[in-house]
Amino acid sequence: MSLFDNLIILFFLFGIILFSINQSQKNQTSNNESYFLAGKKMHWIVAMFSIVATETSVITFVGIPALSFVDHNWSVLQIVLGFILGRVIVSHFFISMYYKNGIVSIYEVIGQKFGVNVQRAASVTFLITRLIADGIRFFATAKIVQIATGWDIQLSIIIIGIITIFYSSIGGLRTILWVDGFQFFIYLSCGVITIIYIIFYQSVDTGTILNQVNIFSEWINFSNTNSFFIMLFGGALISIGSHGVDYLMVQRVLSTKNISSAKKAMLGSGIFVFVQFCVFLLVGSLIFETGFDPLEQGDVFAEYIKYEIPIGLKGLMIAGALSAAMSSLSSSINAMASSTVIDVLGDKSFDKSIKISVFWGVLITVFCLLIKFDKETPIFILALQIASFTYGGLISLFVLSKLKTTLNSFSVLCGYISSIIILLIMYFNSVHFIYFIGIALFSNFVIIIVVNFYYSLLKNRVDN
Template identity: 35%
Template sequence: MNALNLAVIVVYLVVIAWIGLRLSGKQKSSRDYFVGEGRMPWWTVCFSVIATETSVLTVISIPGGAYTDQGFGNVELALGYIIGRTVVAIVLIPLYKRGGFVSAYQYLELRFGRYLQGVASITFVFTRLLAEGVRLFASAIPIKLLLSEFGLDIGYGVIIVVLTLLTVVYTYLGGIKAVIWTDAVQMGLYLVGAIVAICVLTGHVGASGWSDALHSDKFRVFDTDFGLAHILTNSFALPTAIIGGAIFAMASHGSDQLIVQRILATRSLRDSQKAMIGSGIFVAIQFAAFSLVGALLWSYNGGKSPKELGLSSSDDLYPNFILHGLPVVISGLLVAGILGAAMGSLSSALNSMANSTVADIIRSFTRKEIADDTLLKLARIMTLVWAVLMAVFAMGFSATTGNVYLTALAIAGYTYGALLGAFLLGRLVSRANQFDAVVAFVVTVIVMTLVVRVVKIDVTVAGATTSKAIAAQWLVPIGVLVTLVVGGLTSRFHPAPAPTPPKEPVEVAA
């Protein structure tokens, strides 16, 4: 039976690589490699955005969170994400599309200069390397569980290397087109997997199981505890989820090249906006589906804790059910869906990091004009370089414990505020120049490092007082505020720049 599951997974890996290469075609230019010449259908881009941000962290952590104490809090968080993505669609995407950019950070070069573009790009690739290292390690969790069913005790390091090699094949050859098409297929697979799990669990627990979960507060969406300490430290407090979540989404989807690159691959500005807003709506549906899996798993397991079930953490609950609670072949397909989530986020990260390295760092700091075929070769070389480094960093994270989803959010907190703040500084403070922006950017990263690592808030729960870190959603607005204040203050120490005639925007060809 396990051999059949393994066969399903192997077939899936071969087919997904073939689909990516088949649909991407031969890459003829660096622009084709990075943004598909701006000709991708909006719905595939929408699905690619969702697959890019989902990863294994969502697939295993959201059911685990709903099982324990979060309920449907991620759906509440998604409402804030929809608001933030709508703002990005209206305010930032027109700048990128009309400028004909292949990178979000080209706007920073246009507004401030190439040095800030380089600083932002270096910050992006370093942060993405850390965050994707966590994601890549998370993807090894269900795979290790599967291999243990065969009595094979294979370490996380071997699994990480093999998964990276499989993903880099179609990413290296097919560029962004291969990434987007495979993302769309992979998103469909893991979402169908969640629906199948819901149907099977419903068959096991029946109406009484739904009722038990409902009365145990597993379906709670809104956290209405408005205590200040709770709001500042809990990601699912209502103001944190809506306000903090909206600003977080503005940073993650408006200033992070990982997402912006996909949006730039659409045919028109309107298509880009539909893909961005549509991704927020689909993410809310996806969060609801995975939260429902967690609630039904709670009924299925009789409310037992992960430790009582012999599991190390809540992240193991959904993979464990897939392997032991589903029929043969179906369980193989669902594990393949988890692999799809892992490969989707990994391939997206590799392509966007190669893009940013070539478009924002190498091309910006090279005095001579680089031929396009050379840029294409450099893009492929950097894809391989980042793949190796990603695997190394993932192995470094293999010793971490706890919820991997929250670990990734904390990593983003170091830099997302500075990235979004730089864009807003360019839009809101007209007298700010490149020196102001670079100083504000560097100061913000330093301040946010102290906030993430040092600042704690005392929270009293059931009579016991504990110290907690600031919720990840508040890290972005704090960083944005620091950037705007520092950049605004330094801009007062020099004369306002002379007005320059506006440049005519360059429309991207349909």
């Protein structure tokens, strides 16, 4: 890669460091609410862009062009429509619940209903899921950097990790939100610039592509996981899980001034996610029409950047990939630290927060260095699979916490753990992940009700 491109990347990295230092000096954090929720003073637009940057990031940048390459398959947009529907449900049923309880971590709601053990179980599940998911995202970005620049992949991981740990720990959530917004526009602009470059400099006709785009196959067919209503329903459940009960996303809306602002941030993010998916799906289709032949279809955008994008723009593209990784990683570090301090340790003192942020940043980086990525599964699909294992159980816990029915913590834990075990069995029997959340919801409800009934019956006999 040219000296000019390397200078652009270095300028970007130093710019992030200086910006984060400036933000941390302007907004001193002195307690957990300011460190983990930005003092609940953020504008909803800033929170909205942070949601989008955190949610899709490198998965969009790397994985989506690979899905539409070759056969112009845009069927993933059906899931994205489900993402929007899920956000509508979250805005209506979940956000007001979190604001009314005056919490820092959303899993406190579960603790208030079922006790600290269930709260910790939910938090630990969140932490493990985030560690695995973000390790894979992080690795995928380092792989892009390696392909496009020739840098050693382990060196790329260490550099990205150190810089992200630094800015995410010194300024708290407020700094992360502002940096996320900046990074969102960088990597989205990379997709737009690629489209413009291919259309005007490689003379590809978009009309031909749009005529061949494949979005809908069937309206409903339970044996076809690509049918519209199956993907819409599955996408809605994933979105309810990711934006309703996954603290990584909910933390962003809790940083806003009030319920109205939180709902605007949540709903607005759905529109931008749809636009973003369209941009990167078009990138994949356009690259195919240029006749470009990648060594690995999953690395099509990274290889195109390396071999086709001119000097100067190439450096910007790598900065976009770095932005995609760092926005997700920084958000996870802060959210995981918050959940550890509030839910697991039960210690609301501010002293440990920064140290625990650094701990999780280092652990994710080390996990990324050790990971072995299976290229047979597209990274976007792999990310959804990981999330689907736990979202169903978490959603059911929050729903049950709002019911007036009395449930003992033992039955709730049994149902929650059993639902995850059932999904593992389903996975090894090749059941599609789109059904995982629905299966977990149903099985968790049934197991909890049955165990609670017999537990209460046994307890009454012992007492009598």
